[in-house]
Amino acid sequence: MAEILQTIGSVTGISLVLAVIISLAEKWLNNYGQVNIDINRGGRTFTTEGGRSLLSTLSEQKIFIPSACGGKATCGLCKVQVLSGSGVILPTEIPYLTAQEQKDNVRLSCQVKVKNDMAILIPEELFNIKEFVGTVEELRDETHDIKLLRIRLPEGETVKFKAGQFMQFYTKPYGKVKETVFRAYSIASPPSDNTHIDLIVRLVPGGLATGYVHQALQVGDEVRLSGPYGDFYLRGENADELIMIAGGSGLAPIRSLIYDITEKGLDHKIRFFFGAVARRDLYALEEMAQLEKQNPNFTFIPALSNPADGDEWEGETGRITDVVARHLDGAEGKEAYLCGSPGMLDACIAVLNSKGFSDDSIFYDKF
Ligand SMILES: Cc1cc2nc3c(=O)[nH]c(=O)nc-3n(C[C@H](O)[C@H](O)[C@H](O)COP(=O)(O)OP(=O)(O)OC[C@H]3O[C@@H](n4cnc5c(N)ncnc54)[C@H](O)[C@@H]3O)c2cc1C
Ligand code: FES
Known part of the structure; x- marks a missing residue:
């Protein structure tokens, strides 16, 4: 018995030492220090801590790149042209990039880790995307698995969008879900109502964001959104x-x-x-x-x-x-x-x- 306890003790000790070594090595290896990001050839520059994805790094500076999958490389919306400072295109990005985009070093910003100084190009209109913290005014069951979520913007704030565009909606930790995720939801209300945003959310079994909306969110809660994004809107000039x-x-x-x-x-x-x-x-x-x-x-x-x-x-x-x-x-x-x-x-x-x-x-x- 004493021998078994001694063996368990030694194994636990070795595991602990290894865990400390790995965590120190990770800290050392991932310590990229301060990096400079140049956007649109000097249009805007900032200095930040390296080590995160380009998508998160930009989002922290309130520069919102369209994204629907929360950085999982499954929506292909977060494209940014990188002029310098990125590594090679990853296999996860290839399915979303045309041959020309690959040649122009267009990247999925969620897959690019910021390790050193970078120069990037992004469309100017992305600077107009704003972040909002609204309040849930109504949460209505439309069907057994679809809810309409009506969000009121703070006093004095308005949102300008084209009918058909979408917002990014950020969750908070809830239940056993400890992470915050963000997902795309189309705006269901008309642009004329610029103090509210209606979203229609269908529950995906096991889904993180839809689980949050369907199981955790309450009327009166605060919710964070950014937008508007997207090119799904009315053309119509040549149509009857x-x-x-x-x-x-x-x-x-x-x-x-x-x-x-x-x-x-x-x-x-x-x-x-x-x-x-x-x-x-x-x-x-x-x-x-x-x-x-x-x-x-x-x-x-x-x-x-x-x-x-x-x-x-x-x-x-x-x-x-x-x-x-x-x-x-x-x-x-x-x-x-x-x-x-x-x-x-x-x-x-x-x-x-x-x-x-x-x-x-x-x-x-x-x-
Ligand atoms: C431009 C755009 C607009 C969108 N607008 C809306 C909208 O108005 N209303 C709305 O409800 N959704 C909308 N979506 C989808 C939304 O962004 C989420 O992908 C969806 O709600 C699932 O998120 P989740 O975090 O709950 O699931 P996740 O945690 O991301 O996924 C959980 C699991 O479910 C699978 N899964 C994800 N989505 C689906 C799905 N739709 N059907 C079946 N399985 C799925 C995933 O592969 C994963 O295995 C939109 C997406 C895009 C790109
Ligand atoms: S592919 Fe969806 S955020 Fe990057």
Whole structure:
């Protein structure tokens, strides 16, 4: 027995010594000291501590690069052109970079570690992105797994965005989740309401941000956001009719677009195809009916792909792709705006192409 205890003691001792050595080595190896960052050839410079990702380093300086995945190299939105000071492009970045971007040393800023002085180029408009700390004014169940979150900005602050754009939403540690993460959410409210931001969040089982919104967030809580970001917004100059297609929480940016078009009195005809599985997945029906009354050019076409027994559904049924195919006769004078899961969007884009829509008349946000 004494021998066993002695062995356990020795192993524990050795492990502790190793842990201390590793932690000291890590500290020493990762001590990059002060580094200088030059943005847009002298447009802005700052000095900071090295060792973090370029995305976090810039964010700390209140320079917000678009990002949807929280730095996991799965959204490809955080691109920055690095003129000097970065290492080689990592395998994690390759799928998101075109051959030309790789040649120009465009990098995913979440994958670039700041180790020495760097010079980078970023679009000037990113300097206009602001950070907000708002208060949750309303948290409403839209379906069994979708919540609408209404955030009020602090007194005197306003947000300026184009309908269709998105915000980055930051969580706080909650329950067993100790980390803070940030994710992209499309703004569901119209730009005319510049003191509020509505988000529509669908619960992803095991998801960190959606778990926070669905399980931890309360009315009255403070939440941090930055934005606006994104190039999903109305073009429309050359179109008489707008075909809008969404599924699930993809309704968010479409809702903002339809309110915006209606409030501005634009005369586009709009058909909005909204796909859901069963009746329990449909929401915003009353609101859309109200919008149809306000805007005679707007038609809402909800469709169920698999109505449940007892759903008593008299509307469209079938996959949203089939419903769209049934309703559309051609592409002339039309633009399409889509938002939903990658699978649904790819299938819808194929249908639109088969109806004659060119790729440059189709705009979308996949999530
Ligand atoms: C431009 C843009 C706008 C977006 N707008 C919205 C919006 O308005 N409303 C909204 O609800 N979401 C929106 N998203 C998606 C959102 O940013 C998050 O990715 C999503 O809410 C999941 O975050 P999470 O932290 O809960 O999950 P994570 O913790 O990131 O993921 C947990 C697990 O779920 C998987 N997963 C992640 N997302 C999904 C998904 N959608 N379906 C199935 N599995 C998934 C992951 O691979 C992982 O295994 C948008 C994304 C983009 C890029
Ligand atoms: S933040 Fe998503 S890929 Fe970099």
